[in-house]
Amino acid sequence: MKSAGAKLTPQQQKALADAAQWHVELTAGSTSHKTKDWQSWLAKQPENHWAWQQLEKLQNQLKQLPGELAFKSLKPDTEAPPAKARRNVLKSLAGIGVISSSSWLAWQYSPAGLMLADHFTHTGQIREVKLADGSTVILNSASAINVDFSPVERRINLQQGEIMISTSPNHDIRPFYVQTRQGLLKPLGTRFSVQQQQDKTVLSVFEHQVKVSLPDKQQIICPAGQKLAFTNKQFETLTTIVDGEDAWLQQKLIINDMPLSEFLAELARYRPGVIRVEPELAKYHISGTFDLTNTDQALIAVSRLFPVDVTFRSRYWVSVHPA
Amino acid sequence: MNAPLSPPPTESLEKLYQNNFSWLQNWLRERLSCSHQAADLAQDTFVRLLSAPDFHGKVETIREPRSYLVTVAKRVMIDHFRRRTIEQSYLQALMQQPEQEGISSEQSLIVLETLYRIDAMLDGLGAKVKRAFLMSQLKGMTYREIAEEMGMSESSVKKYMAKATQHCLLFSLYEQFDA
Numbered sequence: 036m037k038s039a040g041a042k043l044t045p046q047q048q049k050a051l052a053d054a055a056q057w058h059v060e061l062t063a064g065s066t067s068h069k070t071k072d073w074q075s076w077l078a079k080q081p082e083n084h085w086a087w088q089q090l091e092k093l094q095n096q097l098k099q100l101p102g103e104l105a106f107k108s109l110k111p112d113t114e115a116p117p118a119k120a121r122r123n124v125l126k127s128l129a130g131i132g133v134i135s136s137s138s139w140l141a142w143q144y145s146p147a148g149l150m151l152a153d154h155f156t157h158t159g160q161i162r163e164v165k166l167a168d169g170s171t172v173i174l175n176s177a178s179a180i181n182v183d184f185s186p187v188e189r190r191i192n193l194q195q196g197e198i199m200i201s202t203s204p205n206h207d208i209r210p211f212y213v214q215t216r217q218g219l220l221k222p223l224g225t226r227f228s229v230q231q232q233q234d235k236t237v238l239s240v241f242e243h244q245v246k247v248s249l250p251d252k253q254q255i256i257c258p259a260g261q262k263l264a265f266t267n268k269q270f271e272t273l274t275t276i277v278d279g280e281d282a283w284l285q286q287k288l289i290i291n292d293m294p295l296s297e298f299l300a301e302l303a304r305y306r307p308g309v310i311r312v313e314p315e316l317a318k319y320h321i322s323g324t325f326d327l328t329n330t331d332q333a334l335i336a337v338s339r340l341f342p343v344d345v346t347f348r349s350r351y352w353v354s355v356h357p358a
Numbered sequence: 359m360n361a362p363l364s365p366p367p368t369e370s371l372e373k374l375y376q377n378n379f380s381w382l383q384n385w386l387r388e389r390l391s392c393s394h395q396a397a398d399l400a401q402d403t404f405v406r407l408l409s410a411p412d413f414h415g416k417v418e419t420i421r422e423p424r425s426y427l428v429t430v431a432k433r434v435m436i437d438h439f440r441r442r443t444i445e446q447s448y449l450q451a452l453m454q455q456p457e458q459e460g461i462s463s464e465q466s467l468i469v470l471e472t473l474y475r476i477d478a479m480l481d482g483l484g485a486k487v488k489r490a491f492l493m494s495q496l497k498g499m500t501y502r503e504i505a506e507e508m509g510m511s512e513s514s515v516k517k518y519m520a521k522a523t524q525h526c527l528l529f530s531l532y533e534q535f536d537a
Contacts, residue, residue: 043531051531055523059516062494063501089527100472101461102496107451108444108473109480109496111489151432155389 050086058090152179152194158307159328161286169203170211175230175283176305176327190214197230199284217267221246224259228281237264239276279324288325288333295319295341299355306330308351315357316343371417375404382427389435399438403431441474448473479529483522490515491522 043051057073077083154164156174164172167184174180178196183189189211191200202211202225213220213229215236220229224243229236238245239262247265248254255270257263262280264271279289288305290298296317303310305327319341325333334353338345342358379400387396407430410416420426448470452461461469480488490508493499501519505512 043528051527052520052524055520055527058523059519062519063512063516086527089530090523093523093526093530096472097476097495100469100476100496102498104448104451104455104461105469105473105476106492106496107454108448109477109492110447111485111492151435 044082046080046082047086050080050082051089053083054086054090057087153181155179155194156196159305159330161283166203168207168209169205171201173199173284175199184209188212193229193231193236195231197228197283199226199228199281201226217249217265219248221248223256235264235266235271237262239263239280241276241281282324283327286327288327289323290325291322292320293322295321295337295343299337302330302333306353308349308353310334311352311354313356316341316355319343371408374407374417374420374423378423378427379404381424382431385428386431386435399431399434402434402438403427406430406434440477444473444477445470479526480522483525487518487522490518494519 053076057076060069061073077087154162154172154174156162156176156178158177160174160176162174164174164180166172166182166189168189170189172180172191175197178198179194180198181192181194183192187209189207189209191198191213193213193215198213200213200222202222204225211222213222215229215231217234217236220227220238222243222245224240224245226242227238227240227245229238238247238257240257240259242259244259245257246254247257247263247270249265249269250267253270255263257273260276261273262276263273277291279287279291282289288301290301293301294317296312296314298321299310299312299316302325321337321340323336325336331347334345334355337343337355344356344358346354346356348354382403383396383400386399387393390396390399407427448466452466455461480491483491486508490504493504493507494501499507501512501515505515508515
């Protein structure tokens, strides 16, 4: 806007501000008195006339739009505060795949968030990244991280998805941190995984320990073999890691007695598109090992194991319902 | 972030293009998994560089051309996705329309182009200002109705409207100067 300002004379700028003000006044309701004042403003100097012409051009453009439709398309009702305009774009983008009906399982997937990150995976991909200090990060399906190594610290920002980190055995004196939306993790050892869910972080420690700090300075140490979920306000209770929790590294899903609906939500992370699930499917429980590189097969298995139908409406839209 | 390895600093735009265009295209392709789109956006990135005010004076001073290109390419990607978001909400809204109000695909293209423009025009205004402006201009609501819906005074709505209108006027002129 600055460069436009620079090319406009002060009179033109004033005229534009006045024109905007007059437009508002006349829209609010015109009296003959007001109209007269407006006309004399218009005739006062050529800049005013010019400014009003600009306004009419703008009005004509807006009038050509099908109003209701245009309003819905621009979604002004859902806009977040303006302070972080760029972030807003990303936030609204994150919403694309998520349909508000409760039974849609689309993994939190934000294409722009992914693509702007330093390292990322597409849905269904797993990738290993070697960091400059010798640590490795393995990214699970649809995950993204930013890596920020400075002379004083090593920091990984988990943007979305899940990562498994093995910190370097080399002696690097810079502290190592993993930042999620809810808290800051400081590994005091070597191997752990972190998953960014919508409103919480889930940490699983496989070796040694990880210290977690929340924004309000609450701290806890999660020891090896334990799993900790936390929001930005509180820690949930520690639970024991069950076998198979890191099976995704081998592109497998190993589960034991999991509600079917939960299982399908898990599968949805590795599939592009959505899986529609009827809520009553939670009453069935499933166990077994499934191949994450072929989720179609897992879905077919479900239809054989339980009295449910799996309908492939398209490659990206699968619906699971009681038979 | 890890700075991508760049060839030596660039002396001219031509060199910048020659040395980095296919690299940038690959960088984008890896992210978009669509080579057509990657080619388009790589092209858009250079177009944006060229149209940046005072770019020609700056080209010789770019020390890390690839980091620089990535920064611009990210902005191009954000705009691209922003357009796609609008397109998707438009299509969704269109599907909810009664059939007799059908809109031809040609008309849709024009509407979408205008929507992208308005979205860009209103970017940078506060959410409330933007909402008030669109309720008035697109839904034809009166200031009193807007005030009620947004839970504020009518005089605040008028202030928002004046601010938004002035902003849009300046934006349109800025575009003309730019072209």
